[in-house]
Amino acid sequence: MKNDPIIKVENLKVHFGLTKGIAKKRIGTVKAVDGVSFSVERGKTIGIVGESGCGKTTTGKAILRMVSSSGGKVYFHNQDVLAMKRKEHDKIKRKIQMIFQDPYGSLDPRQSAFSIIKEVLVADGKKRTSEEITKEVNELLVMVGLSEEMGERFPHELSGGQRQRIGIARALACHPEVIICDEPVSALDVSIQAQIINLLEKLQRELGLTYIFVAHDLAVVRHIADYVCIMYLGNIVEMMDSDEMFTKPLHPYTKALISAIPVVDYHLEKTRKRIELEGEIPSPINRPTGCPFHPRCPYAKDKCAKEAPVMDTTDPNHPVCCFYYKDLNKETSN
Amino acid sequence: MGERLLDCKNLKVSFFMTGSTVQAVRDVSFHVDRNEVVAVVGESGCGKSVTQMSIMQLIQTPPGKILSGDVTFDGIELLRGGKPIADMNQVRGNRIAMIFQEPMTSLNPVFKIGNQFVDVLRAHNKGMSKKEAWALGAKALDEVGIPDAELRMRNYPFELSGGMRQRVLIAFAVACQADLIIADEPTTALDVTVQAQVMELLMDIKKKNNSSIVIVTHNLGLVSRYADRIYVMYAGQIVESGTSEQILTDPKHPYTKGLLNAVPQIQADKKSDLVPIEGAPPSLAKLDDRCAFLPRCAMKCDSCPSKASPVLREYGTDGHMVACHLFDEEVAK
Ligand SMILES: Nc1ncnc2c1ncn2[C@@H]1O[C@H](COP(=O)(O)OP(=O)(O)O)[C@@H](O)[C@H]1O
Ligand SMILES: Nc1ncnc2c1ncn2[C@@H]1O[C@H](COP(=O)(O)OP(=O)(O)O)[C@@H](O)[C@H]1O
Ligand SMILES: [Mg+2]
Numbered sequence: 001m002k003n004d005p006i007i008k009v010e011n012l013k014v015h016f017g018l019t020k021g022i023a024k025k026r027i028g029t030v031k032a033v034d035g036v037s038f039s040v041e042r043g044k045t046i047g048i049v050g051e052s053g054c055g056k057t058t059t060g061k062a063i064l065r066m067v068s069s070s071g072g073k074v075y076f077h078n079q080d081v082l083a084m085k086r087k088e089h090d091k092i093k094r095k096i097q098m099i100f101q102d103p104y105g106s107l108d109p110r111q112s113a114f115s116i117i118k119e120v121l122v123a124d125g126k127k128r129t130s131e132e133i134t135k136e137v138n139e140l141l142v143m144v145g146l147s148e149e150m151g152e153r154f155p156h157e158l159s160g161g162q163r164q165r166i167g168i169a170r171a172l173a174c175h176p177e178v179i180i181c182d183e184p185v186s187a188l189d190v191s192i193q194a195q196i197i198n199l200l201e202k203l204q205r206e207l208g209l210t211y212i213f214v215a216h217d218l219a220v221v222r223h224i225a226d227y228v229c230i231m232y233l234g235n236i237v238e239m240m241d242s243d244e245m246f247t248k249p250l251h252p253y254t255k256a257l258i259s260a261i262p263v264v265d266y267h268l269e270k271t272r273k274r275i276e277l278e279g280e281i282p283s284p285i286n287r288p289t290g291c292p293f294h295p296r297c298p299y300a301k302d303k304c305a306k307e308a309p310v311m312d313t314t315d316p317n318h319p320v321c322c323f324y325y326k327d328l329n330k331e332t333s334n
Numbered sequence: 335m336g337e338r339l340l341d342c343k344n345l346k347v348s349f350f351m352t353g354s355t356v357q358a359v360r361d362v363s364f365h366v367d368r369n370e371v372v373a374v375v376g377e378s379g380c381g382k383s384v385t386q387m388s389i390m391q392l393i394q395t396p397p398g399k400i401l402s403g404d405v406t407f408d409g410i411e412l413l414r415g416g417k418p419i420a421d422m423n424q425v426r427g428n429r430i431a432m433i434f435q436e437p438m439t440s441l442n443p444v445f446k447i448g449n450q451f452v453d454v455l456r457a458h459n460k461g462m463s464k465k466e467a468w469a470l471g472a473k474a475l476d477e478v479g480i481p482d483a484e485l486r487m488r489n490y491p492f493e494l495s496g497g498m499r500q501r502v503l504i505a506f507a508v509a510c511q512a513d514l515i516i517a518d519e520p521t522t523a524l525d526v527t528v529q530a531q532v533m534e535l536l537m538d539i540k541k542k543n544n545s546s547i548v549i550v551t552h553n554l555g556l557v558s559r560y561a562d563r564i565y566v567m568y569a570g571q572i573v574e575s576g577t578s579e580q581i582l583t584d585p586k587h588p589y590t591k592g593l594l595n596a597v598p599q600i601q602a603d604k605k606s607d608l609v610p611i612e613g614a615p616p617s618l619a620k621l622d623d624r625c626a627f628l629p630r631c632a633m634k635c636d637s638c639p640s641k642a643s644p645v646l647r648e649y650g651t652d653g654h655m656v657a658c659h660l661f662d663e664e665v666a667k
């Protein structure tokens with residue numbers, strides 16, 4: 001049933017050294033990503049959700065080798081990307097692209113949209129006439145729902161949604177197989193957000209793209225993703241089909257996240273149960289002992305502070321990292 | 335009907351830029367009763383913030399100018415015909431508190447939290463000593479759930495997380511026992527869990543102090559959870575208003591319907607296609623006298639382009655208001 005995954009991440013770790021003063025004395029370690037594993041099949045979307053600072057962006061950047069990882073493997077078509085020599089990596093680099101929350105920060109303000117896309121397109125080194133280049137850039141603009149005239153505009157002359165479209169066109173100019181979408185709609189109004197989500201879905205259907213979709217809005221992820229990873233402090237604590245995220249959440253953190261989202265459905269909202277989380281996500285510098293979630297967990301017991309749970313794969317399609325999730329879900333279901 | 339706390343009538347605000355005039359607020363009327371949570375929703379750039387800033391008389395002049403509007407707060411006339419009447423220093427921060435999306439803009443980065451409390455409190459209570467004000471500030475921080483309040487009073491704003499800074503602003507409102515808290519996108523930059531904490535806190539404060547809240551947001555989920563009444567704004571105007579139940583379960587205006595359809599739902603049976611509102615809001619410097627939503631409207635009639643901009647009128651008899659030609663006949667009945 002399962003196809004070979006196009007991307008497979010195994011026990012990925014990214015630890016940042018925390019240094020002080022000009023002598024760069026090492027005073028600690030930020031375990032931004034600490035043993036993350038997941039895989040995604042071609043043409044599918046995997047969602048990664050969690051509060052800010054839990055390591056979502058760093059995971060994406062590690063896959064792209066934009067930050068160096070401290071351990072683990074990232075396979076792209078069964079080749080370990082992290083072990084590749086520079087030259088080898090250069091060959092596959094264009095196949096995995098990233099789009100960002102704020103395309104403004106990643107678009108050169110002095111270049112027109114046209115030249116931003118063109119620059120990336122011609123970097124593949126293929127021989128093209130300038131007519132061919134113009135044609136290809138214009139096709140990309142149209143593909144992301146912009147008119148050719150939009151190419152003449154500069155980033156500041158574009159709206160947030162239009163800028164995100166340019167960011168997508170620029171990624172597509174590399175003819176990628178995988179796009180890591182890092183909060184691509186978080187800064188947009190709902191009306192525009194829906195346009196971009198629909199565009200990403202259309203492109204996926206037409207081009208067979210695979211997405212790693214990072215977001216903190218669970219409803220958005222539920223909508224676009226096939227499979228979801230819930231992250232907390234550098235770890236994945238639960239994974240499941242996106243359809244099960246709201247109907248069968250098992251980890252107390254997932255449950256709390258879901259109950260924190262207010263829903264638009266007026267009558268449903270009035271009847272929902274809420275689990276309030278105390279405090280905020282701790283800094284990964286002061287990572288709690290035992291289960292990293294225990295200081296905020298409403299159901300934590302003594303054991304949780306002492307030992308770190310491992311993934312329970314009783315249901316291989318729905319692994320959970322919690323000692324007591326079974327008891328918990330027995331209690332709440334009756 | 336509750337007791338009227340804030341009443342704003344016919345507010346018009348424009349920004350006079352070189353070569354163009356941005357009509358940010360185009361004849362907006364709204365009110366807030368005591369103990370009420372009122373939401374103002376709409377896409378960015380539709381005039382939500384400028385409306386609230388005008389109530390506080392915080393509009394940058396020039397280029398901005400309040401052209402008209404009568405605003406009364408708890409019996410005090412703040413604006414008459416767009417002209418300031420009351421001394422805003424007696425109202426602002428004291429009886430009406432404002433909380434912004436990015437609390438850094440309202441906290442002074444170079445002063446300790448505690449000193450800012452002392453300044454705010456003593457500005458309104460001339461007789462209060464520094465020591466008293468400090469103590470009151472620490473008590474307020476404690477009330478809004480900031481641990482080690484006394485220690486936090488000595489922190490600079492940048493030493494706190496976004497959620498904590500938002501709590502500090504709420505603490506200002508608590509310390510001043512503000513009657514009205516205007517919260518402009520107070521949780522937009524926060525994670526959902528922290529958002530829930532901040533909103534619950536606001537609701538607790540409201541209950542304890544018998545105050546009212548205006549929440550400006552584009553998050554319709556928040557509105558559904560917390561608001562009693564909703565004003566939907568588009569292109570500088572209110573296009574629909576009513577109770578949250580009316581607006582969320584029986585929206586009338588095509589724009590309101592569009593906003594609701596564009597939100598991804600979490601319910602199991604709702605994984606259908608998202609329906610975006612096509613296009614983007616118009617430039618407020620280039621409006622004609624027709625319906626501003628016309629170019630994006632999925633429900634427009636053949637006659638809409640030839641009609642003047644629809645006015646906000648009651649639909650039925652239960653206070654549900656809508657500004658759309660679709661309802662011209664029903665409203666007239
Ligand atoms: N270059 C870096 N040096 C040190 N710490 C970093 C660096 N990049 C990220 N971090 C830290 O790693 C953690 C995870 O960050 P990030 O991946 O950006 O989280 P998310 O995208 O989930 O919000 C955070 O605590 C962040 O401060
Ligand atoms: N200081 C200013 N100078 C010029 N234009 C402004 C100023 N403040 C707001 N505007 C304009 O007024 C309109 C309404 O803005 P705003 O009320 O901030 O929108 P919202 O809060 O609904 O996102 C926008 O077109 C905005 O560009
Ligand atoms: Mg991030």
Ligand SMILES: [Mg+2]
Pocket residue numbers: 382383384518
């Ligand atoms: Mg605003």
